[in-house]
Amino acid sequence: MTNAEKALALHEKWNGKFETTPKMDISTREDLALAYTPGVAEPCKVIAKDKEAAYKYTIKANTIAVVSDGSAVLGLGNIGAHAAMPVMEGKAVLFKSFGGVNAVPICLDTQDTEEIIKTVVNIAPAFGGINLEDISAPRCFEIEERLKELLDIPVFHDDQHGTAIVVLAGIINGLKVTGKTKEECRVVVNGAGSAGIAITKLLLTYGFKNVTMCDKSGILAKNSEGLNWMQESMMNVTNLEQKHGSLADALKGADIFVGVSAPNIVTAEMVSSMNKDSILFAMANPVPEIMPDVAKAAGAKVVGTGRSDFPNQVNNVIAFPGIFKGALEGRATQITEEMKLAAALAIANLVPDDELSDTNILPEAFDPRVADVVSQAIKALIK
Numbered sequence: 001m002t003n004a005e006k007a008l009a010l011h012e013k014w015n016g017k018f019e020t021t022p023k024m025d026i027s028t029r030e031d032l033a034l035a036y037t038p039g040v041a042e043p044c045k046v047i048a049k050d051k052e053a054a055y056k057y058t059i060k061a062n063t064i065a066v067v068s069d070g071s072a073v074l075g076l077g078n079i080g081a082h083a084a085m086p087v088m089e090g091k092a093v094l095f096k097s098f099g100g101v102n103a104v105p106i107c108l109d110t111q112d113t114e115e116i117i118k119t120v121v122n123i124a125p126a127f128g129g130i131n132l133e134d135i136s137a138p139r140c141f142e143i144e145e146r147l148k149e150l151l152d153i154p155v156f157h158d159d160q161h162g163t164a165i166v167v168l169a170g171i172i173n174g175l176k177v178t179g180k181t182k183e184e185c186r187v188v189v190n191g192a193g194s195a196g197i198a199i200t201k202l203l204l205t206y207g208f209k210n211v212t213m214c215d216k217s218g219i220l221a222k223n224s225e226g227l228n229w230m231q232e233s234m235m236n237v238t239n240l241e242q243k244h245g246s247l248a249d250a251l252k253g254a255d256i257f258v259g260v261s262a263p264n265i266v267t268a269e270m271v272s273s274m275n276k277d278s279i280l281f282a283m284a285n286p287v288p289e290i291m292p293d294v295a296k297a298a299g300a301k302v303v304g305t306g307r308s309d310f311p312n313q314v315n316n317v318i319a320f321p322g323i324f325k326g327a328l329e330g331r332a333t334q335i336t337e338e339m340k341l342a343a344a345l346a347i348a349n350l351v352p353d354d355e356l357s358d359t360n361i362l363p364e365a366f367d368p369r370v371a372d373v374v375s376q377a378i379k380a381l382i383k
Helices: 001-016 029-035 041-049 051-057 082-098 111-124 139-150 159-177 194-206 231-232 247-251 269-271 293-297 322-330 337-349 370-379
Strands: 063-068 100-108 129-132 155-157 184-188 211-216 256-259 278-282 300-303
Touching: 029 111, 041 051, 063 082, 063 111, 063 159, 082 100, 082 269, 082 322, 082 370, 100 370, 129 139, 129 322, 139 159, 139 194, 155 159, 155 322, 159 194, 159 256, 159 300, 159 322, 159 337, 184 194, 184 231, 184 247, 194 211, 194 231, 194 337, 211 247, 211 300, 247 269, 269 293, 278 293, 322 337, 337 370
Parallel strands: 063 100, 063 129, 129 155, 184 211, 184 256, 256 278, 278 300
Antiparallel strands: none
């Protein structure tokens, strides 16, 4: 039986990856009277006077919504709300398993920006945070920004920021391994969608000075055709020399490559044209932009991918459970840029300097320290 066949059989057996379980037994009339009517009226009356009391008397304190419209699901694309549900269920399981955070999958049968924003605002009273998932660019940028303005609970698009945080953590340690500095490095980010833009923003925030973005058309510049509004804004802070050309041209003399794009688009010759001891994060899934052995043979020092069968897996599960754990416990109203940087540094610091190597720059997803370390970093910045 192949992995695909096993996965399908298990999903049929599970009939959904989790279930709701009450915290109390209802086996007597008194139990019923306390958990439901008439006892339930008492917390309702308290919350009616002060909605903040919902954090004390309901699941809001430790529950988030995992919200998707099914428009950009994993590598499957726009498969719609129904087909997105197994992924959102899986995400909910990861939140609980790795961060102790309750999560409810909510797949919306609309891809209209205004409808999505209105729906999330309307369901927000039940939740302590909103995790946006698998929503296509550029709509995801507007949806997140608008929801952050409208809601007083944290809103986080994991495809953007979770990816960016883990990439930055890996690069921080990659710099230690190679002896390079962020100020001197030339960075190329290939893929100008939600993840690529968020990665670029966070790298710039961290202090990288020279970042160039590329997509399937090659190097992106201010006068490139077909840019969306978010890509246009990124051209004010990237490719400051306004270079043009192909991805191969961009990689000549570069120190770091970050790929969130397509399989097998980086060649050994491209890697050889980069500076000595280059760092490559080739994260296209399941087939990366270049296979690690090929990149290493061509001169790369540090190579990471999105796969679990190679060293240096860039896995969002290292970030998002701890981020929401900290945000919920600290009652944050939003996830700030400071918090993202703090999370990346916390993750990077979990690998001691004496254990750092070209094949060990990130903690394992199953490292039990990760969620707590990240959550503490988040809580330390909540005012």
